[in-house]
Amino acid sequence: DTEVTQTPKHLVMGMTNKKSLKCEQHMGHRAMYWYKQKAKKPPELMFVYSYEKLSINESVPSRFSPECPNSSLLNLHLHALQPEDSALYLCASSQEGQPYQPQHFGDGTRLSIL
């Protein structure tokens, strides 16, 4: 079982819809990440939150809007997406303040834009 939980597992939406992806972890991690992954490609970093503050935004289009309501939750709000945004969206978390800590990933949300 994964320690990082993502919902929903699958999402199909039209280009005019508004939806949200959710990510939750209860490992006490203070860094959380959103990645986008296309088929047979490595994950691409989108956003990083550190202590509930946005610390990295990899020039992601504004139709993706992240939110970190508390240390355990990370949301990704979606609006007016394009067909090329269809992908697997992965959430990850890691411990802060350690010599190093690997990132723990969720199962992802498979997003399809019609």
Place this chain on the structure above:
Amino acid sequence: AQTVTQSQPEMSVQEAETVTLSCTYDTSENNYYLFWYKQPPSRQMILVIRQEAYKQQNATENRFSVNFQKAAKSFSLKISDSQLGDTAMYFCAFMSTADRGSTLGRLYFGRGTQLTVWP
């Protein structure tokens, strides 16, 4: 910028045999971390093994071991006694300490190697 290269897009191995996946990277830093993640069809990225650059001893986790050659900037993964459940996409990843202003690590991934284990 850090780059990670996996030169083998696909590999296959028979069950119980040994296979080695290659990874090279480019960096000007002296201290950093290296990881191998596997991603089976179930999609979850699972950490397989990790190596700290300042440690000379190669990391080992059960059937998984690495050959870390710092001077050559090489970090290969050896899987012994391959099992059907090892079938997955394997990603090599680099974590820079220089990016860790707040100890936050940014991962740089290679393009992945699809490993298939045959019965």
